[in-house]
Amino acid sequence: MRWSIDKSSLSKALAHVASVVERRNTIPILSNVHLATANNELKLTATDLDMELVETVPCRSKGEGATTVPAHMFYDIVRKLPDAEIEFVRDGEQGRLTISCGPSQFSLQTLPADDFPSLSVDDLGxxxxxxxxxxxxxxxxxxxxxxxxxxxxxxxxxxxxxxxxxxxxxxxxxxxxxxxxxxxxxxxxxxxxxxxxxxxxxxxxxxxxxxxxxxxxxxxxxxxxxxxxxxxxxxxxxxxxxxxxxxxxxxVIPQGNDKRMEVDNAAFAQAVDRVSTLSSDKGRAVKLSLEDGKLILSVNNPDSGSATEELAVDYGFDPLEIGFNARYLLDISGQLEGETAEFQLADPGSPTMVRDVKDVSALYVLMPMRV
Structure with missing residues (x-):
């Protein structure tokens, strides 16, 4: 079994398949990646018995064959080799795979390809x-x-x-x-x-x-x-x-939230990020105080101090104070692609819905915190 392949294409494929392989395995064969060559193609397979990833890349092969080598070690070797063609030769008698690239040469112990498990799949329907x-x-x-x-x-x-x-x-x-x-x-x-x-x-x-x-x-x-x-x-x-x-x-998706606030998404995210610098690591609570045309974000941490920031918003309903986890607010804000975020609120104890004004196909629901 002999083949050669460009380092860049092999390294990219190995990055995919090696990520499936757990670092610690009680079954030795599951630490390996399965390599099979035929018709100038190299097929790489990895599995953890719950998931199987198979990637095929072009190579220059002489004959057909299959073997398995330690996945993470193999990837580390390939990743550190120079950008050049790599040659592989499997010695069937000694059970080793020789890797050659320029002046570098490695010899890896292999396990039989026949022992490598396959994730059986019936008709998926x-x-x-x-x-x-x-x-x-x-x-x-x-x-x-x-x-x-x-x-x-x-x-x-x-x-x-x-x-x-x-x-x-x-x-x-x-x-x-x-x-x-x-x-x-x-x-x-x-x-x-x-x-x-x-x-x-x-x-x-x-x-x-x-x-x-x-x-x-x-x-x-x-x-x-x-x-x-x-x-x-x-x-x-x-x-x-x-x-x-x-x-x-x-x-849990609210249907009757009758208070609406529209705010510049980028400005809102930056303000949340700034004031949450003083929030406690445990709760990361930020209070949103809403009144006509104005939003005040505030954090009060007895251990470190307090912070407030005011933003102009489109809001014309009764005043409302509600608290949220700052990290959760930033996560949702980061998913919005448009410039304006719309918050649909009810009261301090009910779920709030967040949407992108220009994208109605996505919605986010956030549970409030007591602040």
Missing amino acids: HAFTLSAADLKRLIEKTRFAISTEETRYYLNGIYLHAGEDAGKPTLRAVATDGHRLAQVEIPLPSGAEGMPGVIVPRKTVLELAKLVEDTSGDVRLELSPSKIRVSTSRVVLTSKLIDGTFPDYAR
Whole structure:
């Protein structure tokens, strides 16, 4: 088994597949990446038994073959080699893979390719295509709200499902951690009708984010109630889904919030960032005091001092004081693409909805804090 490949294309592919491999493994073969050559292509595969990533890159191969080598060590070696062609030779008798690039040479211990596990996938049932840009939007605008609380495992991912907006079918992504909720939707792609609602795990979401970052054109999604597969021209990611029931999130989206505030999003984010410098690390609470045409942001921390900042806003309702976690405000503000943020409020104890004035396809819900 012998092949050669440019360092840049191999390093980029390894960056993708090695990120799937856990640093600590009780099963040695799971620490390895599977390498297979055929027809001047190198196929790299990594798995943690819950997710499998396969990436194919062009190479110059002599014959067919397969082996496995330690993923992170292999990536570190390739990453540190000069930008040149790298040659690989597998010695079947000694079970080693020799890596040569200019004056550098490495010899890595291998494990048999036949021992490498494969994530078995039956017929996934539902398949449809959407643009990489749309998939990126669904992920990027919701993933910040994924819960990291392992006891509420059913919140540890993005809920992807078919929805409806103004009578039109949509593909909707929702994430929540109980303190904030993010929802974004796109028109339902052809073929997605009747798809099951699925919860895509956090780790899979992070890998998909990397995948769509480097992809243009279309992406193919295949779904079943237990697995998801995302395919581009060079990469196939297959993952198990979270086996749980996502809560009825529509119940926490406020419908009767009758007080509206419009504010310059950039100025608001900068003001929140400034005053929260004095907020306590534990709560990071910022108080918003609203009255006719004016917003005062304030922080009062007995340990460090106080801060206030005033902003001109479009608000013509009864005065209102409400508190929020500054980090959550900044996270939501960072998702808005337009210049103006719209806050829909009710009272100091009820959820607040935040929207981008120019983008009605995304909404964010934020629970208040006591200040």
